[in-house]
Amino acid sequence: MSKNHYKVAGARLNDANNLTSKILSIVKRDSNPKDLGFFSSSTTLSNKITVASSVDGVGTKSRIFKYFGDYSNLGHDIVNHCVNDILPSGAKPLIFLDYLAFSSVNEVDILRVVEGIAEACKYVGCSLVGGETAQMTDIYESGDLEIVGFMMGLIEEKKRPKLNTIRSGDLVVGIPSNGLHTNGYTLVRKIFNIEKNQDVLNSLVPGTRFSLGEMLTSPHKSYFHLLWDSLEHIKSIAHITGGGIPGNAGRSIPDDFKVVVNTKAWEIPNLFRFIKDFGKVTETEMYNVFNMGLGMLVIIDCSKKDLILDLNDEMKVVGHIEKRMPREAKVVLKGTEDENSG
Template sequence: MAALFRTDLHLGVFDTVGQDIVNHCVNDIFVGGAEPLFFLDYLGLGSLVPSQVEQLVKGVATACKAANCALIGGETAQLPDLYRPGDFDIVGCIVGAVERDQIIDGSKIEVGDAVFGLKSSGLHTNGYTLARKVFKTDEDPSVLNAYYADLGSTLGEALLAIHRNYQRIVKPALKHIRGMAHITGGGFEGNIPRILPKGLAVRIDRSTWQVPPLFQLIQKAGHIDNAEMYQVFNMGVGLTIFTAPEHAKDIPRLIPEAFLFGTVIPDDGRGRVLLS
């Protein structure tokens, strides 16, 4: 989250990152079928700026309320010997619960299962180090205020789009879901294989969704090849859902925004996530 904080610092906006950390944690346990119960946060910083801390805590509280998750405490540590002026570190701890027979762990995923995607809202707290390097925001923070018609916003606003919480929209379809992957650091290849049983892989059809303008802008400005983009960023897909073929029609009915973008195949050694 340190690189994200740099962007917040340049723009003077801090409540979004408080929501980001909560939503990230909620999604991480929700892919296992768990409902969030309570959340705690840790904030480390070099010097205490009350207005900034107030915004951060407000963001955390807002996201916890939306997720029906209790914010039961936290800690703020002022450590000038560890953090440079203006630097922050935020850590979230979440506890959730799920009935044992309702755990979603991917163990039932089989060849032929359908894979659906749900759109991300932006970078989703990952890839900020590369994005900052591409746009040189540390050298010239004013670039964050540049308006891009394709984005429909300034660069800074697009970069700070709040990490989505998928809990509410996906919950109605849980009984039909065999596995879910929260696409965060490492992209598809870094997250999807975690839930795949041994011997299985996923083939993803890149023509099934449009990569959002923000990622296209980053790729063009940084002269980054496709392989690196898909290894670093979510490329517009923040959550993947696995379901049996007979329930493939139920997913878009229950989650209207879900789109079919892949299928489970045997692992033939070429990789566990194949992009075509």
């Protein structure tokens, strides 16, 4: 494969980011939602009620399940992704709706997805209030499944992000991910040629007791119960999804600051090392595509360090906040081949 593996695989991050910027300009022109560009947008319904909303999909991860895994995990994927998108706004999940589109998929598999959605909603106290299924034989290939979810949550004022309190010297705490979550699957499918070589999914990932298929079908982790009771002590949160740390960490801070991440502060999981080595992917591209083992970054005051780290033994301080000069990158990855990241 060429130097830019993701582009060859059919995914162009720069094109997608440019399109998103143009869409945001239209939305800002014709309506007045708050927090656009954050991980969810918020709308005030009355003097006392503000809601956060998010919509997302599982992308091409669903294609792995044609050959390996329990379809119910995809239900957990889409709910947990949305939960993690509204959590940085200080929102508690309220309602969820799903959209499932396919050409021809086994009915049992569809029902397993919905069961997973229902289970994940129940886990965070969210009501599954509706959905849509669409069979489009001339759009999707046989076995393809498009899974999209919409979530709305109720924002609690004391749990809102405190962006105006962010200062140089604040700490950045990393929370481990559960594999790829729901991003980077287009690249992974191409690297391992999964469509033509499904047997590779049964191969053990070096340094682990798990197969590639098991690790690729692990569900997106929900951070709601871990963080909800401590949001008052957290200044901001970044959900690390598509675009990796460079594409998401900067969304959680004001423009006059930057996030400095020390990539040597945590152990990169073996799955990501396997992908990098097998596909001969550059370190820069790995960080621009994958979460690299961190599903969320939490920004806190130094005085809250022990309180937050005590929430989970695997959480680590992975960086800090610095003042940003004009034209400087908002995210700097120390210890990589390209430290000026994004």
